[in-house]
Amino acid sequence: MSTKTLRKRISLVAVTALTAGVLSVVAAPVANANIAAQSNLMPADGQLKVATGTNTTGATVVAASTAALSLGLIYKDTSTTTAQTATVVASGALTLIVANTTATTTAFTATSGTFSGPVTLGDPGDLASEYGIGNSSLALTGAAATSVAVRWAAPSTAGTYTVTAVRSTNTTNFTTLANIGSGTTFGNIVVTVVAAGSIASDAPSLPYSSCVTDTASGAQTSTADSTGTVTNGNSWYVKWALNNAYQSPVGTEGNIVATVTAGDAYISIGNGAQNAGTGKTVVAYGTGAAGSTFDALRITQATAGAPTTATVTITFNGVTVCTKTVTIRGVAASITISDVAANDLSATQLNQDWLSDATGIGTGGSRAGHYYIVLKDSAGNIVVPASSGEFSMDPTTTTTTVTALAVNSAVATSTSSTSSFSKSVGTFTCGPTAGSSDVKLRHTSAATGVTITSPAFTARCADDPYTYTVGFDKATYTQGEIATMTVSFLDSKGFAANSLDTPGAVSMILPFMTLVSATGSATALPNNKGQIVYTMTVGTSVGLTPGTYTGVVDFSALTAVAAVKATPTYKITTGGDTTTNADVLKSIVALIASINKQIQALQKLILKR
Numbered sequence: 009m010s011t012k013t014l015r016k017r018i019s020l021v022a023v024t025a026l027t028a029g030v031l032s033v034v035a036a037p038v039a040n041a042n043i044a045a046q047s048n049l050m051p052a053d054g055q056l057k058v059a060t061g062t063n064t065t066g067a068t069v070v071a072a073s074t075a076a077l078s079l080g081l082i083y084k085d086t087s088t089t090t091a092q093t094a095t096v097v098a099s100g101a102l103t104l105i106v107a108n109t110t111a112t113t114t115a116f117t118a119t120s121g122t123f124s125g126p127v128t129l130g131d132p133g134d135l136a137s138e139y140g141i142g143n144s145s146l147a148l149t150g151a152a153a154t155s156v157a158v159r160w161a162a163p164s165t166a167g168t169y170t171v172t173a174v175r176s177t178n179t180t181n182f183t184t185l186a187n188i189g190s191g192t193t194f195g196n197i198v199v200t201v202v203a204a205g206s207i208a209s210d211a212p213s214l215p216y217s218s219c220v221t222d223t224a225s226g227a228q229t230s231t232a233d234s235t236g237t238v239t240n241g242n243s244w245y246v247k248w249a250l251n252n253a254y255q256s257p258v259g260t261e262g263n264i265v266a267t268v269t270a271g272d273a274y275i276s277i278g279n280g281a282q283n284a285g286t287g288k289t290v291v292a293y294g295t296g297a298a299g300s301t302f303d304a305l306r307i308t309q310a311t312a313g314a315p316t317t318a319t320v321t322i323t324f325n326g327v328t329v330c331t332k333t334v335t336i337r338g339v340a341a342s343i344t345i346s347d348v349a350a351n352d353l354s355a356t357q358l359n360q361d362w363l364s365d366a367t368g369i370g371t372g373g374s375r376a377g378h379y380y381i382v383l384k385d386s387a388g389n390i391v392v393p394a395s396s397g398e399f400s401m402d403p404t405t406t407t408t409t410v411t412a413l414a415v416n417s418a419v420a421t422s423t424s425s426t427s428s429f430s431k432s433v434g435t436f437t438c439g440p441t442a443g444s445s446d447v448k449l450r451h452t453s454a455a456t457g458v459t460i461t462s463p464a465f466t467a468r469c470a471d472d473p474y475t476y477t478v479g480f481d482k483a484t485y486t487q488g489e490i491a492t493m494t495v496s497f498l499d500s501k502g503f504a505a506n507s508l509d510t511p512g513a514v515s516m517i518l519p520f521m522t523l524v525s526a527t528g529s530a531t532a533l534p535n536n537k538g539q540i541v542y543t544m545t546v547g548t549s550v551g552l553t554p555g556t557y558t559g560v561v562d563f564s565a566l567t568a569v570a571a572v573k574a575t576p577t578y579k580i581t582t583g584g585d586t587t588t589n590a591d592v593l594k595s596i597v598a599l600i601a602s603i604n605k606q607i608q609a610l611q612k613l614i615l616k617r
Contacts, residue, residue, distance in 0.1 A: 050072075050073065050074065050105070050107065050155065051088060051105055051106060051107045051155075052107060053107050053108075053109040053110055054107075054175075054194050055088040055089065055106070055107065055194075055195070056088060056089070056092070056104060056105075056106055056173045056194060056195025056196075056197070057088050057104070057105045057106075058078060058081070058084055058092070058094060058102050058103070058104060058105075058197065059076035059077050059078045059102070059103035059104075059105060059157075060078070060081065060084050061076065061077045061078070067079065068101045068103050068159055069103065070103050070125045070126075070127055070157050070158065070159045071103075071127060071157055072105055072127060072128055072129040072154075072155040072156055072157040073129065073155075073157075076103045076105060076157055077103060078096070078100070078101060078102045078103050079096075079100045079101040079102075080096050080097035080099070080100025080101070080162075080204075081094065081095075081096050081100065081102065082095040082096060082097065082202070082254045082255065082256050083095035083200075083254060083255040083256065088195070089194070089195065089196075090193060090194070090195060090196040091196065092195070092196060092197040092198070093197070093198050093199075093200070094197055094198075094199045094200070095199070095200045095201075095202060095254055095255060096162050096199060096200075096201055096202075097162075097201070097202055097203075097204050098162065098163065098164050098165065098166055098201050098202065098203050098204050099161070099162060099163075099164045099204065100161075100162050100201075101159055101160060101161045101162060102159075102160045102162070102171070102197075102199070103157055103158075103159055103160075104116065104157065104158050104159075104160055104171070104173065104195075105155065105156070105157045106155065106156050106157075106173055106175070106194075106195070107155045107156075108154050108155065108156060108175065110177065111175035111176060111177055112176070112177055112178070112179050113147070113148065113175065113176045113177075113178065113179060113181050113182045113191070114147075114148045114156055114173070114174070114175050114182075115145070115146065115147040115148065115173070115174040115175075115182045115185075115188045115191055116145065116146045116158060116160070116171065116172065116173055116174070117144065117145045117146075117171075117172045117174070117188060118144045118145070118160060118169060118170065118171045118172070119144070119169045119170045120144060120163045120165075120167075120169050121144060121160055121161050121162050121163050121169060121171075122142050122143060122144060122160070122161045123140065123141065123142075123143065123144070123145070123146035123158055123159065123160055123161075124141055124142060124158070124159050124161065125158065125159045126138060126146065126148055126156060126157070126158040127156070127157050127158075128154045128155065128156055128157075129154060129155040129156075139182070139183070139184060139185050140185050143185070145185045145188060146158060147182035147183075147184070147185055147187070147188060148182070162199065162201050163201055165201070166201050166202050166203045167200075167201055168198060168199070168200050168201070169198075169199045169201060170196065170197070170198055170199070171196070171197045171199055172193055172195065172196050172197075173193070173194055173195035173196075174188055174191035174192065174193050174194070175191055175192055175194055176190065176191040176192065178190075202254060210252050210258055210259050210260040211252060211253075211258070211260070212250040212251065212252065212258050212296065212324055212327070212329070213251060213252055213253040213255075214327075214329070216251040216252070216253065216254075216255045217248065217249060217250045217251045217329065218231045218248065218249045219246065219247070219248040219249075219322065219329050219330030219332070220232060220233050220234070220246070220247055220248075221233045221234050221244060221245070221246055221247075221332050221334055222234050222244075222245045222246075222247055223236040223237070223238055223242075223244065223245070224245070225243070225245060225280050225281055225306075226280045226281060227247075227279075227280055227298070227299065228247035228248075228249055228280075228298055228303070228304070233332075237335075237337065237423045238334070238335070238336045238337065239336075239337050239391060239392070239423075240309070240313060240315075240336070240337055240338050240339050240385070240391065240455070240456075241309070241312070241313075241455060242336070243284065243306050243307060243308050243336075244306075244307040244334040244336060245280060245304055245305065245306055245307070246266075246304065246305040246307070246320060246322065246330070246332050246334075247280060247303060247304045247305075248296060248298075248303055248304070248322060248329055248330065249296075249297060249298030249303065250295065250296035250297055250298075250324060250329070251297070257295070257297035257298060257299075257300075258295045258296060258297050259295055259297070260295065261293055261294050261295050262293070262294075262295070262296070262324050262325040263291065263292075263293060263323075263324070263325055263326075264277065264291070264292045264293070264294060264296055264302050264322065264323070264324055265289070265290070265291050265322070265323045266289070266290050266291075266305050266320055266321070266322045266323075267288065267289045267320065267321050268288040268289070268307075268318055268319070268320055269319045269320065269321050269331070270317075270318065270319040270333075271316050271317050271318030271319055271333075272309070272310040272311055272314065272316045272318070273288070273307050273308065273309060273310050273316050273318035273320075273336070274286055274287060274288065274307075274308050274309075274310050275287070275288065275289075275290055275305055275306065275307050275308075275320060276290060276305070276306045277290045277291075277292045277302055277304070277305055277306075278301070278302060278304060278306070279299075279300070279301055279302070279303060279304055280303070280304035280306075282304070282306055283306075284306060284308040285306065285308065288310075290305075296324050296329070305320060305322060307320060307334060307336070308336070309336050309338075313338055313339040313456060313458075314338050314386070315335070315336065315337050315338030315385040315386060315387040315389055316335070316336050316338075317333065317334070317335045317336075317387075318333070318334060318335075318336075319331060319332070319333045320332055320333075320334075335389065337385050337387075337389045337390075337391050337423065338385035338386055338387065338389070338391070339385060339391070339453055339455075339456050339458055340383040340384070340385060340391050340393070340451055340453060340458075340460060341384065341385050341386040341460060342383070342384050342386075342460065343381060343382070343383060343449060343451055343460060343461070343462035343463075344381070344382040344384065344462070345379055345380070345381060345434070345449065345462050345463070345465045346379065346380045346382070346431075347362075347363060347379055347380045348378065348379040348465055348466065348467060348468075348536055349362045349378040349379065349506075349507040349508060349536050350468040350469065350470050350504070350505075350506045350507045350508075350536040350537075350538065351378055351436060351437075351438045351467070351468070351469055351470075351506055351507070351508060352438060352469070352470070352471065352472065352506045352508055352509060353438050353439070353440055353441070353442060353469055353470065353471050353506075354438060354439065354440045355437070355438060356412075356414075356435055356436070356437045356438075357506075357508050357509075358376040358377065358378075358435065358508070359376065359507075359508040359509075359532045361532040362376070362377075362378065362507055362508060362532045363375065363376070363377060363380065363433060365377075365428055365433060375416060375418050375433050376416075376433070377416050377433035377434055377435045378434060378435050378436055378467075378507075378508075379433075379434045379435075379436075379465070379467075380431040380432070380433060380434070381399070381415065381420075381431060381432040381433070381434050381449065381462075382420070382430060382431050382432075383420070383432075383451060389423070390420075390422075390423045390424070390425060390430050391423065392419065392420045392421055392422070392423060392430075393415075393419050393420065393432060393451065394419075394453075394454045394455070395417075395419060395454070396414075396415040396416060396417045396419050396432070397454075398451050398452055398453065398454055399413075399414070399415040399432075399434070399449060399450065399451055400413070400449075400450050400452070401413035401414075401447065401448070401449060401450070402447070402448035402449065402450050402461055404448075405445070405446065405447040405448045405464065406447075407439075407445040407447075408439045408441065409438065409439050409441060409443040409444065409445045409467075409469055410436050410437070410438060410439070410444075410445040410447050410467045410469065411437045411438070411439050412436065412437040413434060413435070413436050413437075413447060413449050413467075414434065414435050414436075414437075415432050415433070415434050415435075415449075416432065416433040416434070416435065418433065419432045420432045434449065436467045438469035439469065441469070442469055442470045442471060442499065442501055442503045443468070443469060444466050444467060444468040444469065445466070445467055446464040446465070446466055446467075447464065447465065447466075447467050448461050448462050448463070448464050448465075449461070449462045450462070468504075468506075468536060469506070470499050470503045470504060470505055470506040470538065471499035471500055471501065471503070471505065471506065472499060472500075472505060472506065472509040473497035473498070473499065473505040473509060473510075473511040473533075473538070473563075473566060474497075474498060474499050474500040474505070474566065474569070474570055474571065475497070475498050475566065475570055475571040475572070476495055476496060476497045476498065476511070476563060476566060476571055476574065477495070477496050477498075477574060478493060478494070478495050478496075478561045478574035478576045479493070479494055479496075479576065480492065480493050480494075480576055480578050481493075481494070482578075483578065483579060484578070484579040484580070484581065485546040485578060485579070485580050485581070486546065486580075486581050486582070486583040487546055487547035487551070487552055487580070487581070487582050487583055488545070488546060488547060488583070489545075489546045490524075490543055490544070490545060490546070491521060491543070491544045491545075491546055491578075492541060492542070492543055492544075493518075493541070493542045493543075493544065493561075493576070494539055494540075494541050494542075495539060495540045495541075495542070495561065495563075495574075496537075496538060496539050497511055497533065497538045497539070497540075497566075498538065500570075503538075504537055504538030504539075505533065505538040506533075506538070507532060507533045507534075507535070507536050507538070508532055508533075509532075510532065511533070511540075511563050511565065511566060512563055512564065512565030512566065513563070513564060513565065514561065514562065514563045514564075515560075515561075515562050515564065516559065516560070516561050516562075517559055517560040518544065518557075518559040518561075518576075519557040519559065520546065520547055520548060520552040520553075520557065520580055521544040521545075521546060521559070522544055522545045522547075522548060523542060523543075523544050524542075524543045524544060524545060525541075525542045525543050546580060547580075551582075552580055552582065554580055554581045554582050555579070555580065556577065556578070556579045556580075557577070557578060557579075557580065558575050558576070558577045559575065559576050559577075559578070560573055560574070560575055561573065561574040561575075561576065562574075
């Protein structure tokens, strides 16, 4: 075929519409939500794309550009490789586009249908040869580094067909259709062809429809339920997109009914931007397709401030579309305080290691503090404060020992009980005298003005570690047991030390004890009793020698000033027969003494006679 003839044919195919009567139905609209959107129609090297634009004129546009159009396309997935799916009406057509940035030959095959009108992005003369026009196979050569488009006409018989794209860097590979098998498959589309008249069946098909929960208003943006939470005064949304069996939006209108079947909530129906409702049942008339007038339900609390868990059911012409259950949290109704430290005297000293909490979380800043705070509504759901300014100390619990309570500005941001950021971090200020006070924290909602008060909790004030004592949980251990050693730190007045000042580095000599917990420099005491608890295994990999041992525990920063090295004593056994030679000898001596006593008693008895 001459270059001139090829150019003429390509030009005609690219602009000529199908003859009247070839396709007697109106193709799916351009805005079909079930045709995968492709922001850049031009494929990358190694991709096979379908022109997802379609029309109602009865014509395809075959072009290796964004101007390409298919005909009668009903559905297309997002894939561009070997696992693609598409749906098209009988006698419709797909415009296929590939990029040959590395290949020099391209071929297409199909289980049925016909190929025609290949064009390139550049000079049509770049196609030196073509084989198979009008057949179910087509081979192109000489198209190096050139994007190619071709038209595949679907069969007139409904069914499932496969279209495959093959490529090669060998210019002689596809000189005949029989050589196509020598190429590399890079695209594969399973095409479902449906009868033109059957598109009139426009009832919703639930497998191809969606119904999801969302915490935001507006259009549906996901096909999965939201994992977010809704706080007091805000709304849940349920959004649906009803599609027919061809995965196209339903165009037939019907009765849409939504009902609250459980829980105390109000609902309203609209397009995701509607006002809050005032009832528990709403009715609308529409298609239920995505983007239609009625494709979303808004769910709000029926009682202001009250937590609610509501179940809603949506039906279309009496058929249940979906049932969803959502929870809206109420106002804070209780305060829980936990992990309370012992603070230093005359200070609001902070040591981040006390709570082991990360910085820069929540509303920003450090999370160092002395205790955790959790807010919950009356149903036990975790709620988050608006700011640290909502907290204050109950003034009736202020003392000279504990003079103030406060909350870190990086307040809780999570409602998940497994997240440390469901907790706010609090601090308290100590006076100059050691002791403790039972104090209370208040929370006043900025939204409602409601104030709640925590149960009393004990805040203790003490000076730095000054001396220490060491004790084991048992006097005697058997090989293989776990030993617990508690180090108790006291301040200079003999009170349990605070939780925040470091006792410094430690060295330990404990015969036949292997530490499990870490040693070294402790930056904060891990409990508010002024203690560090160490755990050890008894024995070594080579066993042990039974006996009584004395260890040495030295916090050098303290012993250099006033403390005395601790020398705890403990006994270790192997757990088997622990009788020693000394024990045996002692028993023999005792037995001889007993026998002598019996002989003496017998002699006295004989003499009396």
